[in-house]
Each structure stands twice: as structure tokens, then as C-alpha cells.
Amino acid sequence: MMDLLQILVSDSFWAASLRIATPLIFGVLGALLCEKSGVLNLGIEGIFAAGAMAGWMAVWLGAGLWGGVLVAALAGAFFGLIHAILTVPLGLSQHVSGLGVTLFATSVSYFIYRTALPNVTSPPRIEPFRALDIPLLSDLPFLGPVLFQQTALTWLALIMVALVWYVLNRTALGIAIQAVGDNPDSVDAQGLSVYGLRIGAVVAGSALMALGGAFLTMSAFDAFFFGMVNGRGWICIALVIFASWRPGKALLGALLFGAFDALQVRLQTEVGALVPGQVFLMAPYILSIIALVIAARKADYPRALLTPWFKGQR
Amino acid sequence: MIRIEPRPAPPRLLTLGVPVLAALIALALAALPLAFAGADIATAYGEMFKGVFGSLFAFSEMLTRATPLIFTGLAAALAFRARLWNIGAEGQLYLGAMAAVAIGAGAIDAPAIILIPLIVILGAAAGAAGMAVPALLKTRFGADEVVTTLLLNFVILIFVQMMLEGPLKDPMGLGWPQSSPILDQGMLPTLIDRMRVHAGLILALIAAGIAQFMLARSVWGFRLRAVGENAAAACHAGIRVNRTLIGVALISGALAGLAGVGEVAGLKGYLTADLSPGFGYTGIVVAMLAGLSPVGVVIAALFIASVFVGADSMSRAMGVSSYLADLVVSMSLLCVLIGGFFARYRLVRAAKAPA
Numbered sequence: 001m002m003d004l005l006q007i008l009v010s011d012s013f014w015a016a017s018l019r020i021a022t023p024l025i026f027g028v029l030g031a032l033l034c035e036k037s038g039v040l041n042l043g044i045e046g047i048f049a050a051g052a053m054a055g056w057m058a059v060w061l062g063a064g065l066w067g068g069v070l071v072a073a074l075a076g077a078f079f080g081l082i083h084a085i086l087t088v089p090l091g092l093s094q095h096v097s098g099l100g101v102t103l104f105a106t107s108v109s110y111f112i113y114r115t116a117l118p119n120v121t122s123p124p125r126i127e128p129f130r131a132l133d134i135p136l137l138s139d140l141p142f143l144g145p146v147l148f149q150q151t152a153l154t155w156l157a158l159i160m161v162a163l164v165w166y167v168l169n170r171t172a173l174g175i176a177i178q179a180v181g182d183n184p185d186s187v188d189a190q191g192l193s194v195y196g197l198r199i200g201a202v203v204a205g206s207a208l209m210a211l212g213g214a215f216l217t218m219s220a221f222d223a224f225f226f227g228m229v230n231g232r233g234w235i236c237i238a239l240v241i242f243a244s245w246r247p248g249k250a251l252l253g254a255l256l257f258g259a260f261d262a263l264q265v266r267l268q269t270e271v272g273a274l275v276p277g278q279v280f281l282m283a284p285y286i287l288s289i290i291a292l293v294i295a296a297r298k299a300d301y302p303r304a305l306l307t308p309w310f311k312g313q314r
Numbered sequence: 315m316i317r318i319e320p321r322p323a324p325p326r327l328l329t330l331g332v333p334v335l336a337a338l339i340a341l342a343l344a345a346l347p348l349a350f351a352g353a354d355i356a357t358a359y360g361e362m363f364k365g366v367f368g369s370l371f372a373f374s375e376m377l378t379r380a381t382p383l384i385f386t387g388l389a390a391a392l393a394f395r396a397r398l399w400n401i402g403a404e405g406q407l408y409l410g411a412m413a414a415v416a417i418g419a420g421a422i423d424a425p426a427i428i429l430i431p432l433i434v435i436l437g438a439a440a441g442a443a444g445m446a447v448p449a450l451l452k453t454r455f456g457a458d459e460v461v462t463t464l465l466l467n468f469v470i471l472i473f474v475q476m477m478l479e480g481p482l483k484d485p486m487g488l489g490w491p492q493s494s495p496i497l498d499q500g501m502l503p504t505l506i507d508r509m510r511v512h513a514g515l516i517l518a519l520i521a522a523g524i525a526q527f528m529l530a531r532s533v534w535g536f537r538l539r540a541v542g543e544n545a546a547a548a549c550h551a552g553i554r555v556n557r558t559l560i561g562v563a564l565i566s567g568a569l570a571g572l573a574g575v576g577e578v579a580g581l582k583g584y585l586t587a588d589l590s591p592g593f594g595y596t597g598i599v600v601a602m603l604a605g606l607s608p609v610g611v612v613i614a615a616l617f618i619a620s621v622f623v624g625a626d627s628m629s630r631a632m633g634v635s636s637y638l639a640d641l642v643v644s645m646s647l648l649c650v651l652i653g654g655f656f657a658r659y660r661l662v663r664a665a666k667a668p669a
Contacts, residue, residue, distance in 0.1 A: 042460065082648070086648070086651060086652065089318075090652065090655045091318075091655075092651050092652075092654070092655055093651075095399050095460060096598070096602060096647070096651060097648075097651055099401065099595070099598055099647075100599075100644060100647040100648045100651060101648075103595065103599070103640065103643065103644035103647060104641075104644035104645065104647075104648060106640070106644075107637055107640035107641040107643075107644050108641060110635075110637040110640070111347055111635055111637040111638060111640075111641050112350075114635035114637055115347075115350065115351045115634075115635055118633065118635070230468070231464070231465065231467075231468045234461060234464040234465055234468075235465070237460075237461050237464075238461045238465065241458065241461070276476050276479070276480065278472045278473070278475055278476035278479075279476070281472045282468075282469050282472045282473065285465045285466070285468045285469045285472075286465075286469060288461075288465050289451075289457075289461075289462050289465050289466070289469075292457050292458065292461055292462065293451055293455045293457045293462075296455050296456045296457040296458065297455060297456055299456070310318050311317070311318070312317055
């Protein structure tokens with residue numbers, strides 16, 4: 001019990017929580033933006049893989065770290081555009097199209113990686129983002145290690161939370177995006193383009209998702225592995241429901257999740273001899289399912305989620 | 315000004331032609347990644363063709379690969395017909411495989427006539443149990459089954475790894491995380507001498523036949539389709555929607571479980587954590603290519619299996635990454651989706667409506 005308390009007050013635990021939460025923050029925000037406009041984007045798992053691969057490869061080819069981030073975002077936007085075209089103007093099943101985009105984005109990424117690096121035994125490494133070193137702030141007790149020794153991408157994720165919140169709640173564009181996810185007819189009646197808003201939201205959301213993938217290869221690790229996304233995208237889809245489509249709660253959900261994951265790694269070293277390690281590996285997925293079940297009953301879905309809308313057809 | 319207008323009744327030729335066209339377009343699009351990889355395109359297609367139809371062995375390999383895909387394709391097709399999004403066939407496959415080795419690898423020493431049916435039934439039951447959980451979470455708590463089935467895939471795979479390092483581990487396995495082999499009399503017989511294609515294929519074809527009949531001709535099939543087309547109306551007409559959903563969930567899970575049974579008791583003989591290269595997910599592509607028709611599933615599974623086996627063989631001959639197959643499979647899903655749109659809707663040029 002004392003051990004648990006010691007873990008919970010240690011700065012390294014909270015620093016790890018925020019680090020683990022970072023790709024999820026990007027992913028949840030991206031999924032939230034898509035769903036707010038009325039489009040479920042199950043392409044997320046593949047878009048994570050595409051962002052991870054594209055960002056890593058751009059850096060490996062010499063584009064620089066921020067160049068890699070940009071390339072990852074563009075790759076995400078590209079696959080998001082495919083999903084948007086299939087589900088918005090064509091109005092096809094968002095479930096199936098999303099899964100199709102996941103399969104497509106994953107296999108494109110794997111194929112390109114394999115073709116560029118046919119016979120490498122160990123994956124080549126890049127120089128990833130370093131921990132920030134801000135004079136004074138990084139040296140603060142507790143807050144220094146937790147907040148100010150993270151990498152720049154973690155800060156980008158936190159800024160994105162504020163930005164997405166601001167855009168959705170304080171700008172005309174955001175109000176329109178929310179309206180198009182609730183009642184597209186009313187948006188159309190105001191002379192705004194339902195298609196344009198939805199496609200834009202899906203493309204932007206997918207770019208955000210890809211940044212989550214980029215964090216994996218450019219900050220958490222320094223190389224690309226097959227299967228490295230490992231369900232993170234699906235966890236984000238569950239977290240959006242848990243967060244009832246609010247950016248602030250999305251951040252909270254991702255942080256709770258990160259904290260739990262960081263805790264299980266530490267508990268594993270404590271009681272690892274008693275319980276098989278796989279029990280801890282399963283925990284994040286089971287936790288997501290539980291969170292989903294709890295949130296499902298009172299989930300306040302965007303009312304037009306999953307419902308295609310065709311112009312001139314009421 | 316272009317308007318989208320639903321076709322009064324989708325022409326039969328289009329409903330049948332669209333998947334074929336989509337598959338062919340996806341196959342043709344493979345030329346792009348082939349060119350990217352710097353391969354000679356004509357030779358590559360030739361190698362792929364040879365890899366499937368070049369010999370009896372190649373053809374048998376294709377049928378072997380199609381067997382689990384027919385099962386997972388049926389699992390997806392039936393569930394999707396009822397608008398139950400079972401994306402968990404991958405996990406249910408592993409549950410079926412795990413049940414097969416748990417019962418067949420020495421736990422019971424019975425003659426084939428008892429052991430094989432036992433393995434098949436328990437494998438199906440394990441798969442069904444795996445889908446019962448998300449189905450109940452959906453009907454009782456309204457938890458979206460897409461997310462729960464997807465997440466359960468990961469839980470089940472980790473559980474398999476745990477079992478393979480624990481109770482199911484082969485003591486003779488030299489430390490590898492694999493199960494003990496299924497007893498000889500528990501193995502499904504092979505169909506052709508010295509080939510790998512096994513009786514699981516016959517089971518899969520029978521399952522497709524039954525599914526086709528039940529879906530088209532039985533009250534159960536009618537209820538399932540009614541729930542899928544309009545759950546509210548079905549409920550109004552006195553169909554117990556939740557019961558129907560749980561019923562189809564169990565059958566869908568059982569079919570996916572049978573895919574796992576076939577892979578261990580028909581092919582590999584023992585269970586490892588890399589038993590399935592994504593058969594569960596590929597089953598969704600199979601089901602969509604099939605237009606969610608059980609007979610169509612058989613044809614689509616043969617096509618997808620040909621792509622995999624052909625691309626594998628081409629990859630070995632020419633050094634192009636075998637991820638090409640996954641690429642073609644995912645492109646055929648996107649193509650059939652787009653094609654399905656044009657089968658159901660048409661674009662009409664319309665005068666701009668007066669404001």
C-alpha cells in the first residue's frame with residue numbers, strides 16, 4: 001500500500017502518464033472532431049500507422065523532425081479525405097468505409113516501408129524529439145519533470161486540446177461543425193455546405209490522428225515497427241464516447257488512461273511474480289471496454305452521427 | 315448541378331457485376347505498387363497466376379487459404395445483415411482454436427468419430443461465447459459493439475499468449491510458446507493425398523449452404539433481415555429485436571470459432587499466437603465483396619485467397635513485399651463500396667432548383 005502511494009506521488013509516474021497519454025490525446029481529438037461533424041472515422045487505427053510510418057520515413061530521408069510531423073499530418077489528411085469522400089458525398093456505411101481505410105492505410109504503410117527497406121534485420125533509427133529543457137521551468141520540483149521535460153509533441157497535443165475546444169465552442173466554424181453533426185438540414189437551410197463542413201472536419205481530424213502515430217515513431221520510440229499501433233486507435237474511439245465528445249474531458253480520459261497504463265507497468269514490477277504479465281497487458285483494453293459500458297447509457301451522441309445526408313433530399 | 319437519386323430497383327446485373335468489377339479493378343490497381351517496387355508488371359501478374367493455378371499443389375494451397383476466409387466471411391455477412399457489427403471474428407477465431415487444442419491435444423483420448431465432432435462443437439461454442447459478451451453489452455447497456463469487439467480481439471490474443479505460456483504450453487515444445495499437438499485421431503482428414511487442403515473446406519461449404527438457405531427461406535432469416543433493414547419497424551411488427559441480435563451474434567461467433575478449429579485441427583495441428591494473419595478482418599472484406607450473401611462469400615473467399623496465395627508466390631519469386639496482397643484486398647473493399655454506391659444510386663443532371 002505504501003508502495004502504491006509512493007508511486008502516485010512520484011514525478012516520474014506522472015511524467016510517464018502524460019507521455020503515454022500523448023498519442024491518445026491526438027487520436028481522441030481527431031476522432032472527436034470527425035464525430036462532431038457526424039462522421040465516425042474507424043480509419044483511425046490505420047491512420048495512426050500511416051502517420052507513424054510517414055513521419056518516421058520523412059525524418060529518415062532527411063526532412064527534419066518538424067518536416068516529419070508535417071508529412072505525417074498530410075498522410076493522415078490524405079487517408080481522411082478518402083474516408084470523407086466515401087462517407088459524405090457518397091453516403092456509404094461509415095463503419096465499413098472506416099475499416100476499409102484502416103486496412104488500406106495500414107497495408108500502404110507496411111508495403112512502402114518493406115519496399116524501401118527490403119532486408120533490414122533491425123529497424124533503422126532516427127534521432128527523435130528530445131525532452132524540452134526550458135531554463136528555470138524544467139528545474140522546478142515535480143512540475144519540471146512532469147510538464148517541462150516532455151517533448152515538443154506532447155506540448156503540441158496539449159495546445160491542440162485548447163485549440164479544438166476554442167474552435168468548436170467559440171468560433172462560427174465550430175458552431176457550424178457541431179450543427180452539421182446534429183442537424184445537417186438546418187445547416188443547409190442557412191446556405192452553408194454540409195459536404196464542405198463534414199469533409200473538412202474529417203480531413204482535419206484525420207491529420208490530428210496521424211500526429212498520434214507520428215508521436216510513436218518520433219518521440220516515444222525512434223523507429224517504425226509493424227503492429228506498433230496495437231489498438232491505440234480503437235481505444236481512442238472508446239475514449240471519445242467516455243469523454244462525451246468534449247475536448248476537456250477527452251484530455252482527462254486520455255490522462256486517466258495514461259496514468260492507469262503507467263501504474264500497471266509499475267505494479268507489474270511489484271507483483272510480477274504473482275500474476276502473469278499478460279494480465280497487465282490486457283488491462284488497458286478491458287479498462288476501455290468498462291469505460292465504454294459505463295458511458296454508453298448516458299452517451300449524448302451527435303444526433304446525425306452515422307446518418308448520411310444528401311443534398312436536395314429531405 | 316448534379317443530383318444523387320436512388321435507383322428504383324437496383325438492376326440485377328449491377329448487383330452481381332459490381333463486386334466482380336471491383337475485384338478486377340483492385341487487381342489491376344496492384345500494378346501501381348508493383349511499379350513502385352520496380353518489378354516487371356507482366357511477369358509479376360504471371361507469377362501470381364502461376365502461384366494459384368500453376369499446379370495442383372498451388373490450387374490446393376489456395377483452397378486451404380480460402381477455408382478460414384469462408385468461415386469469417388460468413389460470420390461477418392450474417393452479423394452485418396442484422397446490422398450487428400461483429401468486427402471481432404479475429405478474436406473469436408482464436409477462441410475456437412484454443413478450445414480445439416484444449417480438448418483435442420490429449421485431454422480426451424477418444425476415437426476420431428467422437429473426438430472430431432467434439433472439437434468442432436466446442437470450438438464453435440467458444441467462438442459463440444466470445445461474441446455473446448459484446449452482444450449482451452450492446453443489448454443490456456447500449457455499448458457500441460464495434461468498439462467492444464475490436465478491443466476484445468486484443469484481450470483474447472493476449473489471453474491466448476498467456477495460455478500458451480501457461481496451461482496450454484507444450485511441455486515438449488523446447489520452450490516455444492505453442493500448444494501440444496492435437497491427437498492424430500482429432501485431426502480433420504485431408505481431402506487430397508499429400509496436399510494440405512482439409513475437410514474444414516467441406517464444413518465451410520456446408521455452413522455457407524445452410525446459411526444461404528436459412529437466410530432466404532426460414533423465419534429466422536426473415537427476422538434477421540427485418541431487424542437489419544429497420545429495427546424499429548421489426549420491433550413494431552412483434553419481432554424481438556434483442557433476441558434476434560443475440561441469436562445472430564452467437565451464430566456469427568460460432569462461425570468465426572470454426573475458422574480457428576479448421577486452422578488448428580485441419581492445418582497446423584497446434585496453436586501458436588500467430589495462427590491467423592488477420593483472417594477475422596479479411597472476412598469483413600470477403601463479406602462485403604459478397605454483397606453479404608452466403609453463396610457470394612464462397613466465391614469472394616476464393617478470390618481473396620487467390621490474391622494472398624498468388625502474391626505470396628510472386629513475392630518469393632520476385633522479391634516484392636507480400637504486403638501487396640493486403641493492399642489489393644483493402645483496395646477491393648474500397649472499390650466494392652464505391653461500386654455499391656453506383657449500383658444503388660444514379661447521378662442525374664438536374665436544373666438548379668428555384669430559390
